[in-house]
Amino acid sequence: RLVMAAQPEIHPPGGAIAASGQIIQEVFFITDGEARIISGDGTALCVLAAGEHFGSINAKAGTTRSASVIADGYCSVLRLDRTQIKDLSEGDPKLRAAIRRVTKRGERVNTQWKV
Helix, strand or coil: CCCHCCCCEEECCCCCECCCCCCCCEEEEEEEEEEEEEECCCCCCEECCCCEEECCCCCCCCCCCCCEEEEEEEEEEEEECCCCCCCCEEEEEEHHHHHHHHHHHHHHHHHHCCC
């Protein structure tokens, strides 16, 4: 159900997947390619590859991104709005547990750089 709700996106080399200062409202799953997390001063903080994700369904309302995520070459992602995730998993404990497992692995990135 989550995959059916996800919006596929393809970002060109150097294209912004998420920009610093935006309110965090979605989670992005990288399905192909790589993306760099870039600080406000242009410093590359880390590289995310296929199978990794960023964004947080647990971000407090109004939390803004402190870094940008830029495609490093062509980069395909699946974008899920956090309200969609919560709505889909609300009555499904197995789905909710699976989402927690997956998102917990990415919390290092989300906590450290708020992307």
